Amino acid sequence: MNRRDIELLSTYLDGELKESDSAKLEARLKTDAQLVSVLNDLRATRTLLRKLPSRKAPRNFTLTRKMVGQNPPLPRTYPIFRFATMVATLLFFFSFGINSFRSQMSSQAVGIGIGGGNESLVQEAPAAEEPAAPAPAEPAVEEPELYADSPATETPLDAFSSQPADAVPTEDATRMMETPASKDGEPENLIEEEQVQVEQEAPRVISSAWQIGLAIVALTSALLMGLMRQVSARRWK
Amino acid sequence: MDEQALITDAQGGNLDAFNTLILHYQDSVFNAALRIMGDSDLAADASQEAFISAFKSIGSFRGGSFKGWLMRIVTNACYDELRRRKRRPTTPLEPETEDGEEMDSPRWLADPNMTPAQQSEADELEHAIQHCINNLPLEFKTVVVMTDLQGMDYAEVASAVRVPLGTIKSRLARARLRLRECLQGFEELLPAPYRLEDGMNA
Numbered sequence: 001m002n003r004r005d006i007e008l009l010s011t012y013l014d015g016e017l018k019e020s021d022s023a024k025l026e027a028r029l030k031t032d033a034q035l036v037s038v039l040n041d042l043r044a045t046r047t048l049l050r051k052l053p054s055r056k057a058p059r060n061f062t063l064t065r066k067m068v069g070q071n072p073p074l075p076r077t078y079p080i081f082r083f084a085t086m087v088a089t090l091l092f093f094f095s096f097g098i099n100s101f102r103s104q105m106s107s108q109a110v111g112i113g114i115g116g117g118n119e120s121l122v123q124e125a126p127a128a129e130e131p132a133a134p135a136p137a138e139p140a141v142e143e144p145e146l147y148a149d150s151p152a153t154e155t156p157l158d159a160f161s162s163q164p165a166d167a168v169p170t171e172d173a174t175r176m177m178e179t180p181a182s183k184d185g186e187p188e189n190l191i192e193e194e195q196v197q198v199e200q201e202a203p204r205v206i207s208s209a210w211q212i213g214l215a216i217v218a219l220t221s222a223l224l225m226g227l228m229r230q231v232s233a234r235r236w237k
Numbered sequence: 238m239d240e241q242a243l244i245t246d247a248q249g250g251n252l253d254a255f256n257t258l259i260l261h262y263q264d265s266v267f268n269a270a271l272r273i274m275g276d277s278d279l280a281a282d283a284s285q286e287a288f289i290s291a292f293k294s295i296g297s298f299r300g301g302s303f304k305g306w307l308m309r310i311v312t313n314a315c316y317d318e319l320r321r322r323k324r325r326p327t328t329p330l331e332p333e334t335e336d337g338e339e340m341d342s343p344r345w346l347a348d349p350n351m352t353p354a355q356q357s358e359a360d361e362l363e364h365a366i367q368h369c370i371n372n373l374p375l376e377f378k379t380v381v382v383m384t385d386l387q388g389m390d391y392a393e394v395a396s397a398v399r400v401p402l403g404t405i406k407s408r409l410a411r412a413r414l415r416l417r418e419c420l421q422g423f424e425e426l427l428p429a430p431y432r433l434e435d436g437m438n439a
Binding site: 003006007009010011014016041042044045046048049050052053054055056057058059060061062063065067068070 | 250252255256259260263264266267268271272277281284285288289292293359362363366367381384385386388390391406407409410411413414416417420427
């Protein structure tokens with residue numbers, strides 16, 4: 001008995017054999033007792049399998065929406081609020097960033113301007129008493145160019161830069177000439193104080209009102225989103 | 238039950254329609270899983286997984302036998318679970334004898350709460366058959382369960398298992414042959430009309 005015969009018998013048993021093959025097999029079965037015996041064994045095995053009792057499912061396998069990850073349908077306006085929350089939040093943090101950046105730029109510009117002017121002044125002051133004034137004027141004149149595009153032209157920085165060129169530097173020069181001991185200390189203190197003052201009074205690119213507005217928009221939208229979710233979930237249940 | 242209408246609704250995301258289909262097929266699916274896994278709890282878990290998976294992928298159902306499609310999914314769920322258990326083997330269910338050897342009798346599957354009188358021949362026979370099915374290779378087991386236990390025809394099984402018809406015929410014949418050989422070991426349990434002959438040993 002080979003595998004091919006067993007396959008033929010098994011298929012024949014299920015009525016899945018072609019008519020021509022069935023006829024051939026039936027002819028063999030009439031003469032081959034062993035073939036009949038195997039067929040009977042296969043039939044008995046199949047009957048035993050089919051007699052296995054069918055068990056009832058131990059529980060219902062019906063699905064809940066949670067099981068399949070279905071979420072309650074949200075109102076059509078929900079994406080608008082989500083977008084508003086996202087944009088307002090981003091702009092809110094961006095406004096802080098840009099204001100801080102502006103403040104840093106201002107302090108750096110003041111540092112360059114004041115520091116550069118005094119250095120040249122210190123070098124030139126002992127050599128000439130009268131023409132000391134024009135030297136510090138160079139950085140002071142350059143300052144407005146830095147913020148030429150900026151609308152905040154009347155800032156403390158600009159006000160400082162646009163002072164008459166002979167006023168502050170001359171006083172500094174005189175002071176330094178009169179008290180050489182304080183040449184290193186006093187001007188530095190002065191610069192630091194001015195830098196601090198400039199930082200404190202640095203103009204805001206985004207005003208506080210805008211920041212508060214953005215925060216309100218973000219919070220309100222987020223609250224409305226939460227509310228929509230709750231209402232949808234309740235209705236869905 | 239208008240099966241096609243329910244399937245269409247379920248494809249549109251209607252969970253209630255799909256749950257109606259589940260109620261109709263859950264016994265068949267559970268029984269198939271039970272015979273493949275050989276354990277009721279594992280079969281229940283596999284059935285649940287299969288229905289979740291079926292709902293998520295019902296959009297891919299393109300007609301034909303819905304039962305066959307479900308059977309393929311539950312078979313895959315059983316394969317996954319069996320593979321997972323193979324990677325992380327657990328303590329075998331079969332109790333050991335005093336000598337530390339596994340009991341070679343199907344009686345270990347019997348409910349210990351049953352009295353000897355209740356352990357009827359029918360139950361023992363069922364355990365014996367399940368024991369023999371458990372010993373089959375997975376691909377044979379699947380074909381036998383679908384054909385002989387679920388009553389599916391060859392074409393349906395071929396479609397569900399995604400193998401050629403000839404392979405189904407071959408697997409089924411070899412599976413029945415192995416089952417016959419295994420059941421001969423439990424001949425005393427077999428009812429007289431189903432006693433197996435020794436034809437194939439000749």
